[in-house]
Amino acid sequence: MEDLAPRVAAYLAHRMPAASNIEVSGVSRIHGGASRETFRLRASWEEGGTRVERALILRRDPVASLIETERDLEYNAYRAFHPTGLPVPEPLYLETDLKWLDRPFFVMEQIEGCAAGSAFNDDPYGAHAGKIGRQFWTHLGHISAADPQAIGFSANMEPVAPDECWARELEKWEKVIDEDELVPQPVARAAIRWLKRNPPPPTEKISVVHGDYRTGNFLFDGEGNIRAILDWEMCHLGDPLEDVAWAADPLWAFKQPERPGGMIAREEAFRLWEEASGMKIDPVRLRWWEIFNSLKGLAIWISAGKEYQTGANRDPVLAFSSWYCTDVHDRVLAKRLAALSKEARA
Amino acid sequence: MKPDVGVVMQGFFGTLLGDVAPHLSAEYSMGHVGIMGLMLHMTGELHDRAADIRLAENSEMRSLFSHAAALVEDEALKQRLTSAAETLDASLRISVLEANNAELAALLIELQTHVEGSQASWAAGLEARIWDYLVATMERRELPFPSFG
Structure with a gap:
């Protein structure tokens, strides 16, 4: 395995000219997060006569990934939300010069003493499920309520009109399926046709959309406090109900359909989101985004399967998500679309 | 092949999680x-039922196409459905069954798209049968x- 420590130390020396005797230790790759290589490490240095030590996270672009994303989107999301009080790590450096670590990367604060719940665990939060769930949905409400321009999120973001959010996202993920499917996908294709035939009403507000807000993508401490909302690599501007539907998608903690993500009941979750966001959930729009998100999931898992099959990336998590997550989302979508088809023909 | 593939895979699963993973740093x-x-x-479970699943799917899609060919008015589609309904799985190798499955699934997508756009008296019933198959x-x-x- 490559020794990143001296290379990271050289980079930190470049970014911190006032620091001396920089040492980097404990570089350890974190499992999961197949869209980025993620490493935790400790850096220490002398500055102003004292020894400083800091735990850091380094997120580096992979050779190929679960999802093709731009690392500056994620970094800019952290930069926009960190001053707002939303629990996100402090972003420190974004680097696109390949000379340092061969690929672009960014460095941020490491939130220590926390864990992430597994999206595939039946009960990822145990006794803290209620407390964590209430924070989870309230934080999402605050993300949805944020003014993207005022917090600096919109800079370099592609703008979108309220009546175009759905079409832009659908086009993006349909293209992924077109390019990456290894076998014909009858359920995904039926979903695409349904989504095009039944466009949602325009969103009442263009919001920050996290794009992957779910169980597994935040850290919580031993007292059940959410300490960091992570994995913003698919963030964009759009309809806030896109995030609501993704967070409530049945894939996360699949065996607990009444408690999205293995946290709190769907009704309470949505009420908390409405209170925090100041918006009401339109059931017609929500249904569209629910079906869209199961399709988006399929697109991601199909793409992961292609990466693995072609040898572009042999991370086992890609093979797993292509098998298991495709299996769940195909079933969820087939049942839902079958019911909608019968309703429409009745 | 003994021990059974399923038994070996389950055994490996247990060994990896119980004996190997705890010793990794x-x-x-x-x-x-x-x-x-x-x-x-x-894999241990899929190995036993993989051929059966694909064989059943291919058979059901061919039956569906045979039924649909008697209903649809589009002559080109009717012809393709008839031809596909008459195909056979020449081998029980998974790779062969999967290739046939993919060809049939592509035609199923085409048929379903056609049926969704039809208001003919048979359309609702055929659409429901396609969904019953997919579910x-x-x-x-x-x-x-x-x-x-």
Whole structure:
């Protein structure tokens, strides 16, 4: 395995000219997060006569990934939300010069003493499920309520009109399926046709959309406090109900359909989101985004399967998500679309 | 082949999670081992039913096409449905069954798209039959997933 420590130390020396005797230790790759290589490490240095030590996270672009994303989107999301009080790590450096670590990367604060719940665990939060769930949905409400321009999120973001959010996202993920499917996908294709035939009403507000807000993508401490909302690599501007539907998608903690993500009941979750966001959930729009998100999931898992099959990336998590997550989302979508088809023909 | 493939895969799953993973020091490697063990568990069960699932799907799609060919008015589609309904699985190798399955699934997409746009008296019934097939096949393909809760 490559020794990143001296290379990271050289980079930190470049970014911190006032620091001396920089040492980097404990570089350890974190499992999961197949869209980025993620490493935790400790850096220490002398500055102003004292020894400083800091735990850091380094997120580096992979050779190929679960999802093709731009690392500056994620970094800019952290930069926009960190001053707002939303629990996100402090972003420190974004680097696109390949000379340092061969690929672009960014460095941020490491939130220590926390864990992430597994999206595939039946009960990822145990006794803290209620407390964590209430924070989870309230934080999402605050993300949805944020003014993207005022917090600096919109800079370099592609703008979108309220009546175009759905079409832009659908086009993006349909293209992924077109390019990456290894076998014909009858359920995904039926979903695409349904989504095009039944466009949602325009969103009442263009919001920050996290794009992957779910169980597994935040850290919580031993007292059940959410300490960091992570994995913003698919963030964009759009309809806030896109995030609501993704967070409530049945894939996360699949065996607990009444408690999205293995946290709190769907009704309470949505009420908390409405209170925090100041918006009401339109059931017609929500249904569209629910079906869209199961399709988006399929697109991601199909793409992961292609990466693995072609040898572009042999991370086992890609093979797993292509098998298991495709299996769940195909079933969820087939049942839902079958019911909608019968309703429409009745 | 003894011990049975399913038994061996389940055994490997247990060995990886119980004996190998606890002795790894790198979190990243432990994660890999966990996922590989889980996929061995799935493979153990899929191995036994993989051919049966694909054979059943291919047979049901051909039956569906035979039924649809008698209904649709589009001559070109009718001809393709008739031809596909008459095909056979010449081998029980998974690779052969999967290739046939993919060809049939592509035609199923075309048929379903056609039916959705039709207001003919037979359209609702055929659309429902296609969905019944898709729901059943997704249920049949459900992967085993051990509980970690």
